[in-house]
Amino acid sequence: MSTRARILLSAAIILLALAAFVWWLSVRYRTTPVTPVALPNTNEAPAENVNRAAPTTTPTPSANANNNVSSAATPAPTPPATNTAEPSATAPPQSLPPSASGLLIPVVGVRPEQLRDTYNEARSEGRVHDAIDIMAACGTPVVAAADGLIVKLFQSERGGTTIYQRSTDDKLIYYYAHLKAYADGLTENKTVRRGETIAYVGDTGNAGPGNCHLHFAIWLITDPKHYWDGQNINPYPLLRGQRSEVRGQ
Ligand SMILES: [Zn+2]
Missing domain, CATH: 2.70.70.10 (Glucose Permease (Domain IIA))
Incomplete structure (x- = not known):
């Protein structure tokens, strides 16, 4: 193999490695933010429901005759x-x-x-x-x-x-x-x-x-x-x- 071919090959390998690194970065970057976002959402929903239900359950008994x-x-x-x-x-x-x-x-x-x-x-x-x-x-x-x-x-x-x-x-x-x-x-x-x-x-x-x-x-x-x-x-x-x-x- 000529020196030129070797250089080309290693350049290609480096490029591939770079591409793989970039892909890995993008995947990682994509997934990490997703999880935190999902968490707050799921936490909020139940909290709201609880808050809503609480006030409604306060009956006002009227001490009167019917x-x-x-x-x-x-x-x-x-x-x-x-x-x-x-x-x-x-x-x-x-x-x-x-x-x-x-x-x-x-x-x-x-x-x-x-x-x-x-x-x-x-x-x-x-x-x-x-x-x-x-x-x-x-x-x-x-x-x-x-x-x-x-x-x-x-x-x-x-x-x-x-x-x-x-x-x-x-x-x-x-x-x-x-x-x-x-x-x-x-x-x-x-x-x-x-x-x-x-x-x-x-x-x-x-x-x-x-x-x-x-x-x-x-x-x-x-x-x-x-x-x-x-x-x-x-x-x-x-x-x-x-x-x-x-x-x-
Ligand atoms: Zn009457």
């Missing part, structure tokens, strides 16, 4: 609202406490024969009224149907301005809705007497503008602290001095 509020008047208070129909259907027959008798018609000037039994009327979203609507002019005084304790004053979407009153024997809740205003000095934890003015008839909540009436409901409670949870009783016979049945009996 219950019987179903009606045109239904108060919006909310939570443990167990509605009447289902639980009562399976409940054993119950006798009414003394606090269910001797009730005063809770709107001044309304006579028993003027009352209409609207307890079983259908309301929106498949609900049953479970209450009586007592029609009266806006501003007519609303009086306590019996002695008791004001346990909650609540602004509800459906019921508007509402009052939850517990009977002196802790067995019943008397519920007044669509009120125009509370009587002066009415507060939660106040004891009221039968016939005492506690509010004024109005059209708040979903009563409809100008459709002034008192939405009045009564339910039996088992736990005095859970004033919103109970079995409905038709106020109509009670306000007419008759016996009433517990819903579902």
Whole structure:
């Protein structure tokens, strides 16, 4: 082999080696950055999900009543609202406490024969009224149907301005809705007497503008602290001095 051929051969070998080195560099250069990029991406995704899920799981329990509020008047208070129909259907027959008798018609000037039994009327979203609507002019005084304790004053979407009153024997809740205003000095934890003015008839909540009436409901409670949870009783016979049945009996 001539010297020239040898030089050419070694030059070719050097070139090849250079090319191989460059190829190796490029491969190495390509793969190394890829891995770090991929890592951050995969780490981010789960982190985001965790963060997103956390805030959503904070429920806001509203300490309010929902219950019987179903009606045109239904108060919006909310939570443990167990509605009447289902639980009562399976409940054993119950006798009414003394606090269910001797009730005063809770709107001044309304006579028993003027009352209409609207307890079983259908309301929106498949609900049953479970209450009586007592029609009266806006501003007519609303009086306590019996002695008791004001346990909650609540602004509800459906019921508007509402009052939850517990009977002196802790067995019943008397519920007044669509009120125009509370009587002066009415507060939660106040004891009221039968016939005492506690509010004024109005059209708040979903009563409809100008459709002034008192939405009045009564339910039996088992736990005095859970004033919103109970079995409905038709106020109509009670306000007419008759016996009433517990819903579902
Ligand atoms: Zn009503």
